[in-house]
Every structure is written in C-alpha cells, then in structure tokens.
Amino acid sequence: MAGGAQRIYKQRIKSTQSLKKMFRAQELIAASRIGKARARTAAAAPYERAITRAVSAVATHSSTKHPLTSERHDTDRVAVLVIASDRGMAGAYSASIIREAERLVAQLKNEGKQVDLYATGRRAVSYYGYRGRQLAGQWSYGSDSPDSDVAGEIADTLLGAFLAPVDEGGVSELHVVYTQFVNMVTQRPRVVRMLPLEVVEGVAVPGESDTFPLYDFEPSPESVLDALLPRYVRSRIFSFMLDAAASELAARQRAMHTATDNAEDLIRTYTRLANQARQADITQEISEIVSGADALAAS
Amino acid sequence: MAELNVDLVAADRKVWSGAAREVSAPSVDGQVGILAGHAPLLAVLRPGTVKVSTAHETAVEAHVTGGFVSVDGNLVTIVVDEVTELSGREPALR
Numbered sequence: 349m350a351g352g353a354q355r356i357y358k359q360r361i362k363s364t365q366s367l368k369k370m371f372r373a374q375e376l377i378a379a380s381r382i383g384k385a386r387a388r389t390a391a392a393a394p395y396e397r398a399i400t401r402a403v404s405a406v407a408t409h410s411s412t413k414h415p416l417t418s419e420r421h422d423t424d425r426v427a428v429l430v431i432a433s434d435r436g437m438a439g440a441y442s443a444s445i446i447r448e449a450e451r452l453v454a455q456l457k458n459e460g461k462q463v464d465l466y467a468t469g470r471r472a473v474s475y476y477g478y479r480g481r482q483l484a485g486q487w488s489y490g491s492d493s494p495d496s497d498v499a500g501e502i503a504d505t506l507l508g509a510f511l512a513p514v515d516e517g518g519v520s521e522l523h524v525v526y527t528q529f530v531n532m533v534t535q536r537p538r539v540v541r542m543l544p545l546e547v548v549e550g551v552a553v554p555g556e557s558d559t560f561p562l563y564d565f566e567p568s569p570e571s572v573l574d575a576l577l578p579r580y581v582r583s584r585i586f587s588f589m590l591d592a593a594a595s596e597l598a599a600r601q602r603a604m605h606t607a608t609d610n611a612e613d614l615i616r617t618y619t620r621l622a623n624q625a626r627q628a629d630i631t632q633e634i635s636e637i638v639s640g641a642d643a644l645a646a647s
Numbered sequence: 648m649a650e651l652n653v654d655l656v657a658a659d660r661k662v663w664s665g666a667a668r669e670v671s672a673p674s675v676d677g678q679v680g681i682l683a684g685h686a687p688l689l690a691v692l693r694p695g696t697v698k699v700s701t702a703h704e705t706a707v708e709a710h711v712t713g714g715f716v717s718v719d720g721n722l723v724t725i726v727v728d729e730v731t732e733l734s735g736r737e738p739a740l741r
Contacts, residue, residue, distance in 0.1 A: 391660040564690075571691060575713075
C-alpha cells in the first residue's frame with residue numbers, strides 16, 4: 349500500500365516529461381521552418397509581380413477575349429480547392445480551414461450549384477474520405493514546404509477542369525480556400541475566386557507612370573495571353589500554398605508552445621501531489637512506529 | 648551609353664538581376680536581341696538559351712524551358728518556368 353500513490357504520480361510525471369520534450373522539439377522545428385517558409389514566399393514574389401504586371405499590360409492594351417477570363421454559363425458545377433495540412437499538431441489550423449470550406453460549399457449549394465471538391469494535404473483528404481465524400485482530386489505533398497512543381501500540377505488539373513466541356517466534368521468557377529498568413533499570431537482562412545480570372549485587380553500597378561506603353565506582342569496578343577494566363581494561375585496557386593505553409597507552421601509553433609506550457613503545469617501539479625503522498629506515507633509510518641512503541645511501553 | 652536593367656526570375660526565385668548591355672532571348676518566332684531603347688515588347692519564349700551580356704563585358708547564359716520576356720523602357724523582365732543551367736553568374740549578385 350505504502351508508495352502506491354507515489355509510484356503512480358512518478359510515472360505520470362515521467363510520461364508528461366517525455367511528452368513535453370516532444371512538444372518542445374516540434375515547437376523548435378516549426379519555429380526554424382517558418383523563417384524558411386517566409387523566405388520562399390519572398391523569393392517567389394518577383395515572379396508573381398512580373399506576371400501580374402504583364403497580364404495587366406496585355407489586358408489594358410488589347411480587348412482580346414480569353415476563355416480563362418470569360419464567365420461560363422453552360423454548367424452549374426463549380427470547383428473548390430481546399431489547401432490544408434498534412435499533419436496535425438497545429439491547434440485549430442486544419443479544423444478552421446475545413447470549417448471555412450464547408451461554409452463555402454454550403455453557400456454554393458444554396459445557390460444551386462454542384463460542388464467538385466479538390467483537396468491538398470492529408471488532413472483534408474482524410475476528413476472527406478471519412479465522411480464518404482467524393483474528391484475530384486487530391487494531393488499530398490509536404491504541406492509545410494510546397495514546391496512549384498506540385499503547384500503546377502494542381503493548377504494544370506484545375507485549369508483542365510475549367511476548360512473542359514460540360515459532359516467531361518467542366519466547371520464554371522474555381523474557388524480556393526487557404527489560410528492567409530497575416531503575421532506570426534494571426535492566420536486567417538480565406539476564400540478566393542480564382543477562375544474566371546478578373547484581371548482588373550492587377551491594373552492599378554504602382555509605377556512611375558499610370559499608363560502602360562504600347563507593347564509589341566510576339567507572336568500575337570492572343571498567344572501571349574495564352575502563355576501568360578496559365579502561368580498566372582500557377583503562380584497564384586503556388587503563392588497560396590506558400591502562404592498556407594507559413595500559416596501552418598506558425599499555428600503549429602503556437603500550439604506546441606501552449607502544449608509545452610500545459611505539460612509544465614501538469615508536471616508541477618503532479619510533483620506537488622507526489623510530495624504530498626510521500627509526506628502522508630512518512631506520517632503514517634511514524635505514527636505506526638510511535639503507536640507500536642507506545643503499545644510495547646504500556647505492556 | 649544607356650544600360651538595360653535586367654531581372655531574370657524563375658517561379659520560385661530570382662535568378663539574376665543587374666545591369667546589362669544586351670539581352671538575347673529565344674522567342675517563339677526566333678531569337679530576339681534587345682538593346683537599350685528597345686520598343687516595349689511582350690514575347691513568348693520557347694526552350695532555349697537566354698544570353699545576357701552585362702555591362703562589364705561578361706555574359707550570363709541560362710538555359711530555360713519556356714516563359715516570356717517583357718521590355719518596358721530599359722527594364723527587361725525575363726520570366727521563365729525553370730532555369731536548367733546557369734553559367735557566368737557574377738559572384739556579387741544573387
């Protein structure tokens with residue numbers, strides 16, 4: 349009997365301590381990767397800027413219609429791309445992105461649309477898999493360090509769906525749900541309508557002059573647009589994925605930090621309880637000895 | 648003599664940037680040479696070699712898999728999908 353409670357508390361302290369070590373390690377890993385993820389976001393920025401600028405230059409100078417910029421009215425199918433993480437241990441990160449996606453899907457269904465779901469990251473894939481929901485496409489890559497090849501593959505699939513005829517599962521819109529990295533403490537789920545493209549947003553390019561020069565297009569405005577727009581979509585999707593990666597890591601770092609703190613609290617509590625139990629055992633032993641001695645002395 | 652400001656960017660990084668005398672890029676219609684004062688141009692590139700002759704008489708060559716080049720004033724932006732080979736990079740530039 350004696351020492352039973354003590355042993356249990358010691359065990360708990362030990363296991364909490366090893367958990368704490370794991371949390372701490374995850375926190376440090378996430379912290380060291382955030383810097384890298386943000387550097388990658390910064391490294392991809394010049395490309396995105398150059399493409400956006402070129403797209404708006406073409407858009408302002410030619411009235412060329414392109415399939416990617418025009419609305420489709422022949423189908424009510426729409427595509428939703430959910431960018432989630434591969435792993436948990438990031439607090440509410442996956443839960444909130446999936447909740448946002450579900451809200452969007454419900455809203456689109458209310459508008460009488462059929463939703464094709466595309467998901468990246470094992471968390472989203474298993475969420476929909478578990479509920480028996482059909483996914484039109486899924487990718488699992490290292491969600492905390494996406495590369496541009498995967499982004500290209502995803503973009504090509506979605507562009508293919510958007511350009512496909514109705515009977516081959518063509519969709520009329522593409523929405524992307526991802527987590528926007530605001531700063532280290534704030535990451536916000538965000539919904540963006542990606543296709544059909546609205547180039548208007550890029551026209552107000554900060555520059556020395558308000559007007560774009562009259563470009564020569566080689567070979568022709570149409571084919572320049574043909575080459576530009578898919579690249580634009582690809583680079584946007586890549587930048588969403590990079591943003592999501594930075595958000596995931598920030599969320600993980602914070603969650604693991606909290607977990608470490610909680611583990612410390614638990615260890616403190618258990619240590620107190622263990623001390624108490626030890627004191628109780630000692631007190632009991634002393635009183636047994638004393639009463640035994642008293643009994644002997646009395647006889 | 649006027650110089651060109653050249654940015655060579657790939658999807659995930661800035662490959663090269665600096666001042667140059669001449670840029671030669673493989674457009675779909677044939678190799679285009681760009682000197683300072685070139686008319687504004689947006690050209691689609693085919694796989695080939697982009698050659699940048701810098702102001703200091705050195706040359707940077709990059710094999711690219713496709714992309715486009717835009718010329719605006721003396722600002723040349725070469726946007727490529729991927730650079731497979733790069734030579735003559737100046738150490739001072741990243």
